[in-house]
Amino acid sequence: xxxxxxxxxxxxxxxxxxxxxxxxxxxxxxxxxxxxxxxxxxxxxxxxxxxxxxxxxxxxxxxxxxxxxxxxxxxxxxxxxxxxxxxxxxxxxxxxxxxxxxxxxxxxxxxxxxxxxxxxxxxxxxxxxxxxxxxxxxxxxxxxxxxxxxxxxxxxxxxxxxxxxxxxxxxxxxxxxxxxxxxxxxxxxxxxxxxxxxxxxxxxxxxxxxxxxxxxxxxxxxxxxxxxxxxxx
Numbered sequence: 001x002x003x004x005x006x007x008x009x010x011x012x013x014x015x016x017x018x019x020x021x022x023x024x025x026x027x028x029x030x031x032x033x034x035x036x037x038x039x040x041x042x043x044x045x046x047x048x049x050x051x052x053x054x055x056x057x058x059x060x061x062x063x064x065x066x067x068x069x070x071x072x073x074x075x076x077x078x079x080x081x082x083x084x085x086x087x088x089x090x091x092x093x094x095x096x097x098x099x100x101x102x103x104x105x106x107x108x109x110x111x112x113x114x115x116x117x118x119x120x121x122x123x124x125x126x127x128x129x130x131x132x133x134x135x136x137x138x139x140x141x142x143x144x145x146x147x148x149x150x151x152x153x154x155x156x157x158x159x160x161x162x163x164x165x166x167x168x169x170x171x172x173x174x175x176x177x178x179x180x181x182x183x184x185x186x187x188x189x190x191x192x193x194x195x196x197x198x199x200x201x202x203x204x205x206x207x208x209x210x211x212x213x214x215x216x217x218x219x220x221x222x223x224x225x226x227x228x229x230x231x232x233x
Contacts, residue, residue, distance in 0.1 A: 001140060002232045003127040003224075006191065008087040012100050013120040017202065019057060019077040020111065027051040027062045030075060030110050034064055037106040042066055042099070066099065073103050080107055093213075101209055116202040121216055125194040126185070130232060136190040138162060141182070144227060165227065169219060174205035178219045182227070192229075196220060 023030065031049050038044050048065040063074045072083045082103060084096045107114065129136040145163035154161075165182040178198045185191035198216045206212045221231070 001136075001228060002130040002230050003192070004130065004232050005125055006088065006128045007126040008092070009085045009124040010083075010087065010096055011120075011122040012082040012096075013122075014080045014104065014107075015117045015120065016078055016080075017115040017117045020075075020114070021057070021077070022111075023062070023075065023077050024053070024057060024060045026110075027053070027060060027075075030106075031062050031064070033110045034062070034073065034075075034103065034106045037102045037109075038064065038066075038099070041102070071096075071099060073099070075107070080104070097209060097213055104209065118202055119200045119204075119212060121196075121198045121200075121212060123194075123196050123216075125196070125220075127192045127194060127229070128188075129190045129192065131190055134189040137184040137192045138189065140192070140228075141165070141184055167223065169223075171205075175201035176204050176206060176215070178216060180220075180223055194220075194224070 028051055031051060035044055035049065044064060044066070050061075050063045050065075052061045052063070053059055057077045061074055061076050063072060065072055067084075070085050070087075072081075074081045074083075080103060082096075082100050084092075084099075087093065087096065129140065133139060141163045142161070145165065162184060164184070166180070168177065168179040170177045176199065179196065181195045183193050183195075185193055196216070198212070198219075200206050200212055206215050224230075
C-alpha cells in the first residue's frame, strides 16, 4: 500500500560523556557562539535566545528557538538536544540536518575536548495511506497482525480489536539499536503513526551525522517495505 508522509517530528540528542560544568558560568557566552554559527543562514532574534539557571547543574540551560517555535536547540549540562516539529515541506530534512550540523560545530568551537557517550535520533512519522477507506490504517494493521493472533477480542468482551507492530533491530558490533512502534491514529482513520528511536554509541560505526541519518533512513524504508508499505513517488 502506498503512503504519503503528512508530518514528521524529529529529536536529535548528543549525550555527553561527562557533564559540562562550565555551562553554569558561560551560558551567555555559548549562546553567542551558537548565534554566530546560526545567524548567517537562519533568523535568530534576541527574543529567540534564552538562558535559565537554578540550584542544580541540571537546571542550567541555554536555548535557541528557530522557525517560529518549530525548532528548538537546547544545551544542558548532560546533552545537546535539537527538536523539530511539523516538518512537511520539501527540503525540511536537509534543513534539520544543517541546523544540527551547525550546532555540533558551534559546540566543538566552545568545547573542543567534548566526547559523546551516545547519539539518539527519535522521530514520529505521520503516514497517510492512499486508500478510499475511512478505516484504512486499522484495516491494514488488522490484516497484518490480526490473522496471526490465537484469540479474538470478542471472546473476552471486546467489541473491536486493534493491533500494532513493534520491532527492534540491533548490531552490537557496530554499536547501534533501532526500534519502531507502528500504530493507528485515533483521530484520522487512514493515518499510521510510526515512532522510531535510533541509538548510536559514541564509538559506533556510524561516525558522522550524515552516516546516522542515511542509516536510519535505510532501516526505516526497509522496515516499511517489509510491512507492505511504499512511499508515493
